[in-house]
Amino acid sequence: MKNDIKQKSILLFEKKGFSETSIQDIVETLGVTKGTFYYYFTSKEQLLMDIHVSYIDDLLERQETVRLNQLSNRKKLEELIALLIIDIANHGPSGKVFFREMRHLCEDNAREVKRKREKFRKNLEAIISEGIAQNEFKKELEPGIIAFAILGVTNWSYQWFNPSGEISADRLARVYSDLIFNGIV
Amino acid sequence: MKNDIKQKSILLFEKKGFSETSIQDIVETLGVTKGTFYYYFTSKEQLLMDIHVSYIDDLLERQETVRLNQLSNRKKLEELIALLIIDIANHGPSGKVFFREMRHLCEDNAREVKRKREKFRKNLEAIISEGIAQNEFKKELEPGIIAFAILGVTNWSYQWFNPSGEISADRLARVYSDLIFNGIV
Amino acid sequence: MKNDIKQKSILLFEKKGFSETSIQDIVETLGVTKGTFYYYFTSKEQLLMDIHVSYIDDLLERQETVRLNQLSNRKKLEELIALLIIDIANHGPSGKVFFREMRHLCEDNAREVKRKREKFRKNLEAIISEGIAQNEFKKELEPGIIAFAILGVTNWSYQWFNPSGEISADRLARVYSDLIFNGIV
Amino acid sequence: MKNDIKQKSILLFEKKGFSETSIQDIVETLGVTKGTFYYYFTSKEQLLMDIHVSYIDDLLERQETVRLNQLSNRKKLEELIALLIIDIANHGPSGKVFFREMRHLCEDNAREVKRKREKFRKNLEAIISEGIAQNEFKKELEPGIIAFAILGVTNWSYQWFNPSGEISADRLARVYSDLIFNGIV
DNA sequence: TATGAATGAGCATTCATTCAT
DNA sequence: AATGAATGAATGCTCATTCAT
Numbered sequence: 001m002k003n004d005i006k007q008k009s010i011l012l013f014e015k016k017g018f019s020e021t022s023i024q025d026i027v028e029t030l031g032v033t034k035g036t037f038y039y040y041f042t043s044k045e046q047l048l049m050d051i052h053v054s055y056i057d058d059l060l061e062r063q064e065t066v067r068l069n070q071l072s073n074r075k076k077l078e079e080l081i082a083l084l085i086i087d088i089a090n091h092g093p094s095g096k097v098f099f100r101e102m103r104h105l106c107e108d109n110a111r112e113v114k115r116k117r118e119k120f121r122k123n124l125e126a127i128i129s130e131g132i133a134q135n136e137f138k139k140e141l142e143p144g145i146i147a148f149a150i151l152g153v154t155n156w157s158y159q160w161f162n163p164s165g166e167i168s169a170d171r172l173a174r175v176y177s178d179l180i181f182n183g184i185v
Numbered sequence: 186m187k188n189d190i191k192q193k194s195i196l197l198f199e200k201k202g203f204s205e206t207s208i209q210d211i212v213e214t215l216g217v218t219k220g221t222f223y224y225y226f227t228s229k230e231q232l233l234m235d236i237h238v239s240y241i242d243d244l245l246e247r248q249e250t251v252r253l254n255q256l257s258n259r260k261k262l263e264e265l266i267a268l269l270i271i272d273i274a275n276h277g278p279s280g281k282v283f284f285r286e287m288r289h290l291c292e293d294n295a296r297e298v299k300r301k302r303e304k305f306r307k308n309l310e311a312i313i314s315e316g317i318a319q320n321e322f323k324k325e326l327e328p329g330i331i332a333f334a335i336l337g338v339t340n341w342s343y344q345w346f347n348p349s350g351e352i353s354a355d356r357l358a359r360v361y362s363d364l365i366f367n368g369i370v
Numbered sequence: 371m372k373n374d375i376k377q378k379s380i381l382l383f384e385k386k387g388f389s390e391t392s393i394q395d396i397v398e399t400l401g402v403t404k405g406t407f408y409y410y411f412t413s414k415e416q417l418l419m420d421i422h423v424s425y426i427d428d429l430l431e432r433q434e435t436v437r438l439n440q441l442s443n444r445k446k447l448e449e450l451i452a453l454l455i456i457d458i459a460n461h462g463p464s465g466k467v468f469f470r471e472m473r474h475l476c477e478d479n480a481r482e483v484k485r486k487r488e489k490f491r492k493n494l495e496a497i498i499s500e501g502i503a504q505n506e507f508k509k510e511l512e513p514g515i516i517a518f519a520i521l522g523v524t525n526w527s528y529q530w531f532n533p534s535g536e537i538s539a540d541r542l543a544r545v546y547s548d549l550i551f552n553g554i555v
Numbered sequence: 556m557k558n559d560i561k562q563k564s565i566l567l568f569e570k571k572g573f574s575e576t577s578i579q580d581i582v583e584t585l586g587v588t589k590g591t592f593y594y595y596f597t598s599k600e601q602l603l604m605d606i607h608v609s610y611i612d613d614l615l616e617r618q619e620t621v622r623l624n625q626l627s628n629r630k631k632l633e634e635l636i637a638l639l640i641i642d643i644a645n646h647g648p649s650g651k652v653f654f655r656e657m658r659h660l661c662e663d664n665a666r667e668v669k670r671k672r673e674k675f676r677k678n679l680e681a682i683i684s685e686g687i688a689q690n691e692f693k694k695e696l697e698p699g700i701i702a703f704a705i706l707g708v709t710n711w712s713y714q715w716f717n718p719s720g721e722i723s724a725d726r727l728a729r730v731y732s733d734l735i736f737n738g739i740v
Numbered sequence: 741t742a743t744g745a746a747t748g749a750g751c752a753t754t755c756a757t758t759c760a761t
Numbered sequence: 762a763a764t765g766a767a768t769g770a771a772t773g774c775t776c777a778t779t780c781a782t
Contacts, residue, residue, distance in 0.1 A: 402747090405746060405747050405748070405749095409746070
């Protein structure tokens with residue numbers, strides 16, 4: 001039941017937004033009563049936090065796998081980009097909620113999630129730095145800004161990319177990698 | 186008065202979000218009463234629409250100026266990137282509201298704003314296509330995807346870029362142009 | 371309207387208790403809606419505080435009148451006892467709410483009301499001390515304890531005394547004064 | 556277990572009030588679940604009734620002991636006052652719950668408790684009447700009113716008297732007896 | 741132009757209670 | 762003897778909106 005509530009909530013939050021989705025909406029979809037919701041979650045915000053933590057923890061874990069394998073930094077970066085894009089196909093709604101609704105977390109929870117988000121970004125930045133040191137990337141790059149740019153390209157996809165449309169997720173990931181590695185000129 | 190309401194609202198919507206800002210909040214900040222608000226706006230949503238339209242119309246107008254000048258497509262693209270980044274310094278709050286709160290427009294208004302947003306994107310895409318035709322950009326590029334990527338890089342900046350921090354807007358625009366043109370390898 | 375809400379609330383709080391009286395109960399009795407209640411009061415607790423403050427302020431003011439007149443301390447004490455008993459006839463419900471529901475005030479408000487209550491008690495104590503000094507009362511009395519005893523006798527009346535029953539308020543006040551002055555032996 | 560629930564409940568009801576204490580609060584303090592509560596008590600109100608009955612039955616029993624011994628009425632009255640005051644030290648929380656929360660009993664139970672309370676009061680009144688007949692007390696006294704006054708003095712102590720403070724319970728009982736017997740003049 | 745009073749629908753949350761196991 | 766899942770009704774409170782003045 002707890003997981004049912006969570007999954008349905010993700011879909012509703014994605015479609016209507018966190019503030020616009022009432023507990024009533026959630027439990028009605030599941031055919032249970034509000035009491036049931038509060039048996040499993042202490043508040044609406046706690047549910048949102050739960051969703052956030054699952055999402056970012058999963059992402060961090062998979063990033064770790066990439067980070068620790070024996071590939072070149074260029075290859076690692078390519079894999080991370082693919083990971084993020086392909087995630088839209090697999091966990092699109094979670095991702096949208098994650099990127100849009102963080103504002104509704106209470107201060108303490110927001111801080112915790114922010115820390116994890118930044119850890120992901122810092123890891124990305126570290127791969128870029130490493131790549132520069134290994135002469136895989138241009139030496140005049142600023143790793144911090146480049147990391148933000150890459151996250152911009154990938155995260156923005158959540159706003160428009162439809163994985164069941166003309167372009168496949170794999171394809172999009174390759175196009176983006178090529179753009180980031182080689183530019184358009 | 187009408188403009189006062191609009192400007193204060195932008196600031197409040199940016200800070201607290203549209204749903205979380207009440208009409209009461211807005212009029213209290215201005216020292217007037219709710220009646221006054223409804224004298225100038227027929228609804229909260231109409232105010233949001235007003236904000237959206239001003240923002241995107243201004244952007245389209247400035248895009249038009251870039252588009253019609255006699256520069257190379259590469260130079261035009263560079264100018265558009267700069268335009269978007271520098272806008273954060275000048276109209277940051279409006280931009281944040283624009284990117285975050287479109288969901289709260291009613292269907293008809295959302296459609297209208299979407300049309301204008303897409304017009305901006307299509308214009309960007311056209312510049313890329315033109316550049317390919319003129320051999321300024323690689324011929325195998327897919328202009329549509331590249332346009333989304335560029336918007337991702339620039340629009341995502343609204344989420345983290347602080348124009349009064351270490352990096353200036355000018356500098357960020359140059360770094361981003363360089364990334365997009367030449368890549369990181 | 372604000373005063374209507376207050377008066378009706380006093381009656382409901384007296385009859386059913388503060389916690390057991392809902393805002394719905396209050397507004398229904400008045401034929402208005404909840405919105406109206408919250409137009410005049412920011413919370414249920416604020417309404418309770420309002421009731422408390424009116425009550426104790428009125429009492430303190432009347433105590434002051436007694437305290438400042440030119441009578442003997444014995445006479446002053448007699449008048450204070452009468453004041454408290456006769457108040458049951460005039461403001462019984464307010465008094466009951468005052469004595470029973472203070473626990474529902476928030477910390478800050480409770481402290482403020484407590485301070486006023488204690489002021490009343492201290493004034494009573496002062497009259498007793500003064501009376502001892504003037505040889506009106508026995509010299510071995512402990513004014514603090516006596517003050518508590520007197521308040522016990524009078525305040526407890528709120529729990530059983532029915533001013534429209536057999537014994538009149540005037541009569542009860544005289545019996546109580548006699549008891550306190552002369553005892554039962 | 557049943558008694559554990561009762562004792563913890565008394566403490567919680569005293570601290571937070573009956574309405575403000577939830578079954579959840581009670582069982583959490585004991586480390587059991589709600590089911591356990593409902594195994595021993597059929598309702599929250601029944602638990603309150605149980606507390607009330609224990610308290611007043613104990614008081615009546617001890618009153619009976621005093622009533623039946625061979626002392627003068629004056630001495631009996633003195634002992635009853637002491638009994639009530641010293642009870643604050645021994646069963647303070649129960650007493651506070653008893654005096655404050657009777658309102659939450661259902662009609663039938665309230666009637667039963669009221670009957671017992673009145674029995675206590677009537678017994679007190681009888682001792683006074685007896686004392687008058689025996690010329691121990693003034694003959695013009697009205698026993699009913701005097702009984703109420705005595706109960707006011709003693710019961711009100713529950714609101715302020717701290718048995719571990721400066722004044723001991725024994726001492727307070729003596730001061731109160733003296734006041735009631737001899738007055739302050 | 742602006743106010744102030746009022747509405748009514750909705751919301752997150754609480755809680756005593758039930759009941760199959 | 763005790764649990765854990767679920768209910769459903771109620772509660773305090775918010776808020777966009779209306780409207781007579």
